[in-house]
Amino acid sequence: MIDNNKIIGTLEKILTAYGGDVKIQNVGTVIKNTDGVITASGLSRAIMGEKVIFEDGNAGTVLNLDEESVSIILLGETSSVKEGDTLKTTGKMLSIEVSEELLGRVIDPLGNPQDNKPKIKKGKNMPLEKIAAGVVDREPVSTPLKTGIKAIDSMIPIGRGQRELIIGDRQTGKTAIAIDSIINQKFNKKPVVCVYVAIGQKKSTIAQVIDRLNSEGAGSYTIVVSASASDSAALQYLAPYSGCAIAEYFLDKGRDVLIVYDDLTKHAWAYRQISLVLKRPAGREAYPGDIFYLHSKLLERSVKLNKENGGGSITALPIIETQANDISAYIPTNVISITDGQIYLQTDLFNAGIRPAINVGQSVSRVGGAAQTQTIKSVSNKLRLELAQYNSVAAFAQFGSEVDPATQKQLDRGRRLTEILKQPQYFPLTENLEVLSIYAVTSGLMDDIPVDSFHRFEKDLHSFAKKNYPKVLETLSAGDRPTEQALKQISKLIDEFKKRFQ
Amino acid sequence: MNKKKIDELIGASYRYLDQKKVEKIASLLSIKDLKKYINGLKLGEKENTLIISSSSPLNNQDLKKIIKLFPYKKIILEKDPSLMLGMRIVDNDIVYDFTLKNSLHRILSFVEQNYD
Numbered sequence: 323m324i325d326n327n328k329i330i331g332t333l334e335k336i337l338t339a340y341g342g343d344v345k346i347q348n349v350g351t352v353i354k355n356t357d358g359v360i361t362a363s364g365l366s367r368a369i370m371g372e373k374v375i376f377e378d379g380n381a382g383t384v385l386n387l388d389e390e391s392v393s394i395i396l397l398g399e400t401s402s403v404k405e406g407d408t409l410k411t412t413g414k415m416l417s418i419e420v421s422e423e424l425l426g427r428v429i430d431p432l433g434n435p436q437d438n439k440p441k442i443k444k445g446k447n448m449p450l451e452k453i454a455a456g457v458v459d460r461e462p463v464s465t466p467l468k469t470g471i472k473a474i475d476s477m478i479p480i481g482r483g484q485r486e487l488i489i490g491d492r493q494t495g496k497t498a499i500a501i502d503s504i505i506n507q508k509f510n511k512k513p514v515v516c517v518y519v520a521i522g523q524k525k526s527t528i529a530q531v532i533d534r535l536n537s538e539g540a541g542s543y544t545i546v547v548s549a550s551a552s553d554s555a556a557l558q559y560l561a562p563y564s565g566c567a568i569a570e571y572f573l574d575k576g577r578d579v580l581i582v583y584d585d586l587t588k589h590a591w592a593y594r595q596i597s598l599v600l601k602r603p604a605g606r607e608a609y610p611g612d613i614f615y616l617h618s619k620l621l622e623r624s625v626k627l628n629k630e631n632g633g634g635s636i637t638a639l640p641i642i643e644t645q646a647n648d649i650s651a652y653i654p655t656n657v658i659s660i661t662d663g664q665i666y667l668q669t670d671l672f673n674a675g676i677r678p679a680i681n682v683g684q685s686v687s688r689v690g691g692a693a694q695t696q697t698i699k700s701v702s703n704k705l706r707l708e709l710a711q712y713n714s715v716a717a718f719a720q721f722g723s724e725v726d727p728a729t730q731k732q733l734d735r736g737r738r739l740t741e742i743l744k745q746p747q748y749f750p751l752t753e754n755l756e757v758l759s760i761y762a763v764t765s766g767l768m769d770d771i772p773v774d775s776f777h778r779f780e781k782d783l784h785s786f787a788k789k790n791y792p793k794v795l796e797t798l799s800a801g802d803r804p805t806e807q808a809l810k811q812i813s814k815l816i817d818e819f820k821k822r823f824q
Numbered sequence: 825m826n827k828k829k830i831d832e833l834i835g836a837s838y839r840y841l842d843q844k845k846v847e848k849i850a851s852l853l854s855i856k857d858l859k860k861y862i863n864g865l866k867l868g869e870k871e872n873t874l875i876i877s878s879s880s881p882l883n884n885q886d887l888k889k890i891i892k893l894f895p896y897k898k899i900i901l902e903k904d905p906s907l908m909l910g911m912r913i914v915d916n917d918i919v920y921d922f923t924l925k926n927s928l929h930r931i932l933s934f935v936e937q938n939y940d
Contacts, residue, residue, distance in 0.1 A: 345921040345930065349914075363867070364917030390867075410919075 348411040352376075353391060358400035358554050359599040360409075365392045368411050371451055376409045378402050381432075383416045383556075386600050393600050395556040397432060418564050420571040421445030425515070428532060428546040431557050431564040436548055448567035450560060454622040461628040463662075466693040467514065467580060467637050470506030470750020471499060473678055473743040476702040476760055477709075478665055478685045481693025482514075482578050482635040483626025487657055489642045489649060490667030494679050496641045498747045499665065500582040501531060503639065505538045506750035507580060514637075515572045516544040517581040519565035522558050522588030525550045538748060551588075558592035566623050569636045573625070576632035581624070585641035586617060590653045607652045617653075618660050649684075663687035677744060682709060696803035698753060701760040705739060708764065712736020738763050741776045754798035755784050758812065765809075767816045771823075779823060786819045825857045834864035871916045872897055877904040878911040879923075 350364030360382060368374065372384045374394055380403060386393030396403060418433045419442055428437040435441050463481035480486045480503075488496045500518070507514040518535070520528045528548050535541050545568055549561035562583050569579040583589070590613055597610035605611050617640075624638040640661065642654050647668060649658065658664055663686045672679035694702070711732050719725060719733050742763045745751070751759075759780050762768045771779050787795055794815055797808050804812070837846055846865075853861055874897040876882065876890065882901065891899065894915070904912070909924035 345919075345926050347919040347921065349917050349919055366917050 350374075350392065350409050352403055352405055352407040352409065354405060355396070355400065355403050356599050358396040358556055359385075359596065360394040360396055360403060361391050362394060362409060363391055365409070365411060368392050371415050373412045373414050373416050374409050375412055376403055377407050382409070383560075385596070386602075395559070395596060396554070397556055397560075400554060416450045416560070417447040418450060418567050419443070419445040420448045420568050424545050424568065426542050426544065428548055429564075430553070431547060431549050431560040433564070436546075446571055448571050450563040450567050452567070452570065452623065454619070455625045455627060455631070459625075459627055459631045461626055463626050463689045463693050465578075465626075465635070466690075466695060467503075467578075468506055468509070468750075468753060469499070469503040470509070470752070470756075471502055471678060472745055472751065472756045472759060473680050473682070474499070474665060475694075475753065475756055476698055476705055476743075477682055478663065478680070478687040479690035479694040479698070479702075480637065480639075480687060481626075481690045482637050483624060484663070484687070484689055484693070485621045485624045485638040485640065485661040486687060486690070487640050487642060487661040487664040488667070489644060489654060489658070489664050490679070491644050491647055491669050494667035494669055494672050495677060495747070496643070496667055497531065497584055499667075499678055500584060500639050500641065501534060502748065502750045503580065504535060504544055504582065505540045505748060507543065508539055509750075509752055513543040514578045514580050515569070516540065517547065517565045517569050517579060518544060519547045519549075519562050519581065519583050521549050521561045521583065521585060522551050522592060523584065525552065534748065555592040555595040558589065559596055562586070562589055562620055566620060566636070570623065573627065573634040573636050574632065576634045578634060579636045581636060581638050583620075583638065583640040585643050586657055587641075587643045587653055590616070609652060613653070614656050614660075617657055621657075621660050662689045675744070676740060677747070680743075683713065695753065695801040697757055697798055697801055700803050701757050701764055704764045705760055708732070708735050709739050712739065734769070735763075735766075737773055738768060738776070741773050742768075742780065744777070751784075752799070754795045755787075757798050757804075758783065758787060758795070758815075761809075761812055762816050765813065767813060767820075771820070782823060783816065783819050786822070787815055790818075791815045825853070827860075830857060830860050830864060833861060834868055837865065873900060873916075874898065875900045875902060875914040876911055877902040877907060877914070879903070879905050879907045879909060882911070 348365055348367040350362040353361045353363055365374070368384050368387065370384055370387060374382045374384060376382065380396060380398040382394040382396045384392055385395050421442055421444065423442050423445070427435065427439065427442075430436055433442065463483045465482040467480045467482045467484070468475055469480060474480065478486070488499055490496050504516040504518065507516055518531065520531070528546070528550060532546055535544050547561055547565045547568065549558045565581055565583065569581045572579045590609060593613065593616055594609050598604060598608065602610045621638055621640060624636045626635040627633055640657060642657050644651065644654055649655070649666065666681045666684040667679045668681045669679070671681060712735065715725075715729050715732055716736060725733070742759055762783065768776070768779070791811070794808070794811050798804065833849055837849060849861065850858055874894050876899060881903065890913070897915070907923040907925050910922040912923055913920040
């Protein structure tokens, strides 16, 4: 039964909150529609980035303000807007409705559902364009963001609030690293919120990613923002900003967020297309002059906030696709210089069966070292050194000449290290298991195990340790540097397992 | 012909607009410039015109007040019963809406946004 007084009370509240009767609108007329870029006259009070509404209900955003006209990118159907149509400003900047309900959903850059579920209505309006947090609001990167990939967590560690670029040719496993990192977040006590932004990809590829995330149990804490290759350039251009706005909603709540931009090369292509239609002067590789700013303003929004500001973080994993391993092209060099390091993937390594195909020499993490736990640091230093030694002598070994025993030992160790760093896709490991595997090789305890049975050995060793030595694994999970006693226990564990291993 | 010169022509034609002058200017311009010139004239015309729409004819007192507010504008009066009450003033690309129709629309959108 509805209470009449309640209804009247609600209506009174509405009337109190309801403003004056006068409505002042700024209107304009469409002059031309060039592939979704509208030129309109009027709109003398429009501002850059403002949302405009066309008479058929379509929305657009202002991208150019000229003396006599305004250029607008259309966010809906491009063919429905015709010359002579009227449009009006809204006084609002482009924004997206975000709430906790968005977790596990697939949306387009405007917040419209792509998963046949209802649209999220009651949420917070987050602006797509926002100035990044200032220096005073931030603190240095100090907490690790585990990817579950041995090679990355040990040698190219990523911290919460860092921007780590994943770069490489097509089919080298860039997306796989990002997806594994998302999947690995389920091992955290409080899962990191993940946002996967698909830009200019095939719909079938996006569907595969979503399916994999759901089957691995990562769907519940992940939001997918999808702007596929069939979507307009405007939507592809806006997708990363939408993803970032969503991430900022959770950041404001003090949460840690991981955002993957897959990929920024296609984002740059979309922006180039829009800029050329807008007749902006073309620069190198026909990209507009502000292409650097386009990416820097986006990636600068990744942040580790200090405690006074909630202590949340946004970690960004932008992806860049190179052509023929050319990392000196325009967009790759731009994004390399913006980010705090890069994971460089190579086709040669991929084809040689080294997966993830990370080129350790050219990959770097500029701030992640500070975020590494003492446990993994204790094994990674030796790993890095021995791999560097191996790489320096490996070139000579290719000639087939005889080498002295010390060099031969370095080569053997290097081969074993390379083998142990291989990891199948969708099998991220917890830190204690990563340490166990790496320690087993760097300590020489696996020197008598044939390289071709490494994978089986590692898998069985992990099961054995989980079953028989849970306390040792617990010690390795604490994050402290392992004591002599703990190392002895690990050695004992490995020796005991070796006796059983056939 | 550059934009500045076309703007000068529009300015001159507009201030002392007479058919002979416009016809003479039009005959001397190329098709491309003529298009720009006509567009300019249209814009100028729009800028100098005020359209007032109301559901019922305005009384003289109200009209005088409006003329006082927009002294240099050509005023066009239109009747639009769909506005229900009040008036709508279109000044180039700015629309001032004082109508009941607008009020009802605003209440409706407020309720839609805030209540399921």
